[in-house]
Amino acid sequence: MVESVSEMRKLHIGIIDIVSKGPTRALYARVMNPNLASIMPQVIAVWCREQGHDVTFLCYTGFEDLIGELPSNIDLIFIGAFTEAAHTAYALSNLFRSRGAVTALGGPHARCYPEDALRYFDYVLGFTDRETLRGVLSDCSPHRPAGMRVAAAQQPKTLPGVRQRWPFIEPTLRKAPLLKMVPTLGSLGCPYTCAFCIDAAVPYQTMDFDGVQEDLSFLLTKFRRPRVGWHDPNFGVRFNEFLDVIERAAPPGRIDFIAESSLSLLSEPHLKRLKRCGFKALLPGIESWFDLGNKSKTGAQLGMDKVRQVADHVNLILGYIPYVQANFVLGLDTDEGPEPFELTKRFLDLAPGAFPGYSLLTAFGRAAQLNLDYQRAHRVLPFPFHFLNNNQAMNVRPRNYSWRGFYDRVIDLTAYSFSVKANARRFRATAGLTARAMNVVRAVSTEGFGRLNYYKDIRRRLDKDPQFRPYFEQETAELPRFYIDLVRKDLGPLFQWLPEGALYHNPNAYWQSQGCGDVGSMRPSPNRVTLEK
Template identity: 35%
Template sequence: MRVGILDILAPPARGPAEVGYRLLMTKQFAGITPQAISVWCRRQGHETFYATYYGLGDPHRLLPRDLDVVFIACYTQVSHLAYALAKLYRWAGVRTVIGGPHAKAFPVDCLSFFDLVVGECDAELISGILAGQYDPGSVISAARPFDDVPTVAERMPEIRASAFFWGRKPLLLSAVPMLASMGCPYHCDFCIDWNTRYRLLPPERMAEDLRYLARHLPGTLIVFHDPNFAVTFDRVLDVLQAQPPGERPPYIIESSLTVLRGNRPRRLKDTNCVMVAPGVESWTDYSNKAGVGREGGVAKVDHVADHFTRLAENVPYLQANFMFGLDTDQGDEPVELTERFMDRTPFVWPTINIPMPFGGTPLHDQLTADGRILTTMPFSFYYAPYLVTTLRHYDPITYYTKLTELYAHAASPAMLRRRLRSTSHRLIRYVHRARTAAFRGDIASFRRILGMLRDDPRFLAFHEGRTTRLPDYYRHLGDRMLGRYAELLSPADRVPDLTQTLVPGNG
C-alpha cells in the first residue's frame, strides 16, 4: 500500500517574522508518534511517505495524491487545517485517519471529517488499520500508549525530513526527538496526560540511541518529549552519564522541580543538559510539583526562585511555565507574585499560558458542568492570546488588562537588559531578544482584543457568555489562518462538537 503520514505543526505563516520563526524553530517540533507510524508501516513493506508541515508552502503538496491511506497528526489549534486536508483526501478516495493531541481531546468532532479517529496507538493497531479491520466512522485506541519506540537509526529518514535543512544535514538548531519515559505521576487537571501512568521506557533502547548519535550525528541537539523527564532520576541519568564525556549530546527537557532537587542539577550539567522547562503553573495551586509543600504566595515565590537560581548554576537556559486565569487566581496577587519572580530570576524565561479546556481533562469536565466554555469558539483559537472560557474571578476586560501588564513586565527594556547581562552565551542572548520581540507582538494582540471588548458590546457579550453568536472578528481571522483552505470549511464545520461520549458501537 501507499501510506502517507503528515504531522501538522502550525497554521500557514503570516508575515516575515512568522516565516523566520517557523523555519528555525517550529520545524523542530515534529512528534515521535508520527515518525513511529512511518517506521511501523515501512517494516510491513508498505511504501511510506512522511512529511511535516510547519507553516510554509502548501501542505497538500507534501505527500503524493495517489495514496491508499493517510495518517494526519495535529494539535487543536491547527485542527481546521487538518479537516480541510481530510476533505481533499477523501474526495480522492484516500482513507483518512487522525491521531495526536486533538484526536485524543475531541474525537467526536474529528469523526465528521475523518474515517478513523485514533486515541492511543501501537504497531498492532496501525497494522489493523492498514488491513481494513475497522469500519469507517470508528474511534479506536490501543489498550495503552506504545512502549516500543523505534530507534533513532530506524527513524533517520523521518528525522532528516523533519529536522534537517534541505534533508541533508543538521544545523545548529536541528533537534532529534526522543523519549525516555511515558506519562506523569502528577494529575494536573488541565493536562492531557493527567491520567497516563508514568513508566520508564527500556533504558537499553535509550543507550543504543545515544551511541548511534555519538557515531553519526555528534553534537546534535536532543529534545526529550517526556511529559515529565527523569522521574526515576538516577536510572535515566545513569544512562546519559554512561556516555563518554566527549560524546554526550546537548539535550532539552521538561521536568518538575520536585525531580530536580538536591545535587541533581549537577548531574544535568555533567550530562550536557542545556535547557530545563519546569512547570510552576500557579502560586496558589499545584505546589506538589514545585516541592514546596503547602507554601503559597510570597513564600512559594521565594522558594521557587531560590530553586531556579541553583538550577541556573548548572543549566544554561531555563524556562518557567505558568498558568494565569485559573479558578484559584483572583485580584492583583497573581500578577504581583509573577512579577516578583521575574525580578528575582531575570535569567529565567517565563511562559504565561491561558487555561484551555482540552477534552478528556478534568478542567474540561468542570468548565462544561459550569457552562463556562464558549461553545461556538472555533478550535483555531484554542491557544494564546485567545480566551475560550469565562473566568471565575475576572471579567474579560480585567483579565486582558492584567495579562497585558504581565507580558509588558516580562518584555520591558529594563528586563531585557537584565536578561542579557545574566549570560554571555551568544545564542541565549539572541533567544532572549527574539522571545522578547514575540512577547511584544502578543501585547499588541492583547490590546487589540481589549479595544474590541471596550468598544463593541456584542464582542464583550460573547466573551461574557451572554451570547453564542461568534463575532465577525473571529470569522475573518479564522479565514486568514486557513488561507486558501478556508473555502473548504463552512461556518457549520467550524462550530466545535465538544461531546466527549463516543458513538455507540465505535471501537
C-alpha cells in the same frame, strides 16, 4: 479479523505531522518549528513501512507547499495534530477525501475531541500501537458520515528508536537553519496528578533503557555534537537510572539536552549531574503561586513566600543550566485579584534570567478530568479549535475575574515581562550566546511583542466590537467576525477546504458523553451560522 501482511494490498500512505497551523514567515517559527516535530507520526511511518507499504512523510512547519509536496495517488493519509491545528487537519482531510483517499487523525486533538474529529475523518486514533495500526491498514475503507474511533487500551510498551525513525527525522531537521534538535522519548505519562494535564491520567512508564542508550549512541554517529529534545512529559522521574543511561551512551558533554521537568526533581545534586551530562535547557512548570505546591516542592507555601523560594530555586538552576523557561498558567480558579499577577512580576525581578512561558487556562475537551467540572458549570466557551493554543483564546470563563479585568492584567504582565528593561535584565542574567539569542528572538517575535499586541486588540474589541462581549459572556454562540477572518487568513489556500460547520464544536461533549444534561443548546443551528468562504 486481521489480515496477514502478504494478504494486505500495498497502500500509498501519506503522513503529515502538522507543526504549524498555516503558512508563516515568523522568525521564531523558521528557527524552531522543525524542532517541534512529534514522535508518533514518525513511529506510524516506521510501522507502515515495516508492513510493506509505500510511505510519503511530511512535517509541515509552515514553509512548505502543503498540497503540492504530497503525491496525488494517496490511498490513506494519517494526520497528526494538536488542537490548534485541527482546522488545518480537517481541511486537509476534506481535500484528500475529495481525491479518493481514506483519512485518519491522531495526536492530542484526536484524543481530546474525538466526537468532533469523527465528523471529518474515517478513523480517529486514541493510544496507538502496532496492532491498532494494523487494523486500520487492513480495513482502510471510508467510514462516513461518522468515522470510526480506534484505540489501544494503553500506550505502547516500546516504540521505534531514533535509528528506525531517522529517515523521517533527517529531512525534517534539514529545514532547521540554526538549531537542530532530535526528538527522543525516555518515558510516557507522569506520576504527578496536576488536574489540568493530559499526561496526569496516563500511567507512568519508562521506555526500554537499552533502546534509549542505542538512540544516543546512534546520534553520535550523525552529529559532531547532537542536540536532543526529550519529549517526556516530566523528564527525570527515575532520575538516576536515566542519567546512568546517558552517561553510558556518551562521554560528558558530547550531547546537549533539553527537557521539561518539575522543580521537585531539580535538586542541587541532580543539577550538578545534569550539567555534567550536557543539559542546556530546562522547562519547569510553576503554574501558580496559590496551587500545585507539590509539583514545585514548595508544599504549603503560598504567595510571596512561594515566589521567593521558587526564584531562589530557579536562580540555582540557572547556575548550572544556561536556559530556563518557567511556565505559568494564568486564570486558574485559585487566582483572584491583582496578587497572582503582581507576584509573577516579583518573580521576574528576583529571577531575571528565566524566560516566562504563559498559558491562558484552557480546557482541551477530554484532556483532563477537571474539564468535566468546567463543562458542568457551563464555563467552557466554544472558541474555534484554531485559537486553542494557550494564548489566542482562553476557553474557560475565569472564576474570579471579569474578562476585561483579566485581559487588563494579562496585558500588564506581558508588557512587564517583555519590556526593554526586562529583556535587558534577562540578557545580562543569561549565560551563553545561544540562550541569549533565543531569549531575544522569542521576546521580539510572536511570543513577546506579538502576543502583547494581540491581547491589546482583544481587550480593545471587548469594549468596541459589538460581537465580542456577548460571545465572551456566553449570551450567544455567534462567533465574532474577527475570529472567522483570522482563521481564513491563517489557513491561506486551505481555508476553501474547511468543511461547512467545522468552526463550531460542542464545548461540552465530554460531559454529555457521561450521560449528563443537555448542554448543546449554546451551539448555533447550522442554518443560523454559515461559514463564508
